[in-house]
Amino acid sequence: MSKTSFPYDGPAARRLPWYARSEPGTWTCEPPPADVRDFHVGLPGYAPTALTELPTLARDFGVGRVFVKDESARLGLPAFKALGASWAIHRVLARRPAGGGPVRLVTATDGNHGRAVARTARLFGQRAQVFVPRGVHPAAVTAIEDEGADVVLVPGPYDEAVRRAADAAAGGPDTVLVQDTAWPGYERIPGWIVEGYSTLFAETDEQLRASGVEAPGLVVVPAGVGSLAQAAVAHYRGRGAGSAPTALMTVEPDTAACVLAGLVRGEPVSVPTGSTTMAGLNCGTVSTLAWPYLRHGLDAAVAVTDAESADAxxxxxxxxxxxxxxxxxxSAGARAALTGDGAAVRRKALGIGPTSTVVLLSTEGADANPHAEEGAR
Incomplete structure (x- = not known):
């Protein structure tokens, strides 16, 4: 069972797109593999990213503690995507016959995933081809090219770039699609990408325990096609019975809220996408691999505007x-859900009170997305 509500933040404010599960979730799943973290530890430049406590946000949100998992410097790149790309490419190459020639690794991207694939390809002595949809800032395209990738500009949205990349990767055994979204018949490599993200949550557990927190009350995850949210569900719902409950909430642009729309409908849906400064979240179709995890494992979803993201x-x-x-x-999604008119209902749905701990996943640094400055104007 699920429910949706659209409470007003004020008489002249927009409606808040919001979903909440009507009953506590009891769904569980298999946890991610234990050897992913060991692989990442062995990569050049690996170090856990910072988990920063922000008391000001805790006061604003009316909770006990707020921590931000800061992915602005991950394996030499300004976003978390290197975790998934590196693990997936490692698994791809491990399955190839010894002594084989180089592989062309193909992907589509709104920016960070493509750069991560290009960087990992270069690290492992492979080639990369990256399809980039319209709307991606030229500086982001240049950053991918600077990693040594062959960039193909697509005069269409992200979903069209994914189709073009899939077609290009069908050219032979030495070409492999490394995409962070799944569809029927293409799920193994996206699954490896999701497994790679598990290192982020393992680090967070350790850092929270060092701060005296056994488990957070709420984790807030930006959602594009849903792969990082799937990793969050696999981590927090893969612990089995008896673990401390952690509510999981996704956040999307209000112009590309495919996860929220699917949860409202109870089935995956594709939504038209517009222009947003949250370019990496500008996705109209949820990953088929992620969907069962999101449908059964999420507690809530919210959509925010570019202005709210810029303020945050x-x-x-x-x-x-x-x-x-x-x-x-x-952060914008947590503020929208936990404060303003109707917040009491939303907080109750999330099980959040004045002593709760909230973890915000900041998936990219300001330098990762050239639109950041534009969105702040």
Whole structure:
């Protein structure tokens, strides 16, 4: 069972797109593989990213503690995507016959995933071809090219770039699609990408325990096609019975809220996408691999505007956390859900009170998305 509500933040405010599960979730799943973290630890430049406590946000949100998992410097890149790309490419190459020639790794991207694939391909001595949809800032395209990738510009939305990449990767055994969304018949490599993200949550567990927190009350995850949210569900719902409950909430642009729309309908749906500064979240179709996890494992979903994301990015910057529009979406979503008119109902649905701990995933630094400055204007 699920429910949706659209409470007003004020008489002249927009409606808040909101979903909440009507009953406590009891769904569980298999946890991610235990050897992913060991692989990442062995990569050049690996270090856990910072988990920063922000008391000001805790006061604003009316909770006990707020922590931000800061992915602005991950394996030499300004976003978390290197975790999934590196693990998936490692698994791809491990399955190839010894002594084989180089592989062309193909993907589509709104920016960070493509750069991560290109960087990992170069690290492992492979080639990369990256399809980029319209709307991606030229500086982001240049950053991918600087990693040595062959970039193909697509005069269409993200979903069209994914189709073009899939077609290009069908050219032979030495070409492999490394895409972070799944569809029927293409799920193994997206599954490896999701497994790679598990390192982020393993680090967070350790860092929270060092701060005296056994488990957070709420984790807020930016959602594009849903792969990172799937990793969050696999981590927090893969612990089995008896673990402390953690509510999981996704955040999307209000112009591309495919996860929220699917949860409202109870089935995956594709939505038209517009222009948003949250470019990495500008996705109209949820991953088929992620959907069962999101449908059964999420507790809530919310959609925010570019202006709300820009405000959140400025607040985080003032607190010393570098966050681009996609990363700041988690803070914007938490503020929208936990404050304002109707907040009491939303907080009850999430099980959040004045002593709760909230973790915000800031998935990219301000330098990862050139739109960040534009969104702040």
């Amino acid at each position: 990015a400025r607040e985080l910057a003032a607190a010393g956390v570098s966050s681009g529009p996609c990363g700041a979406a988690s």
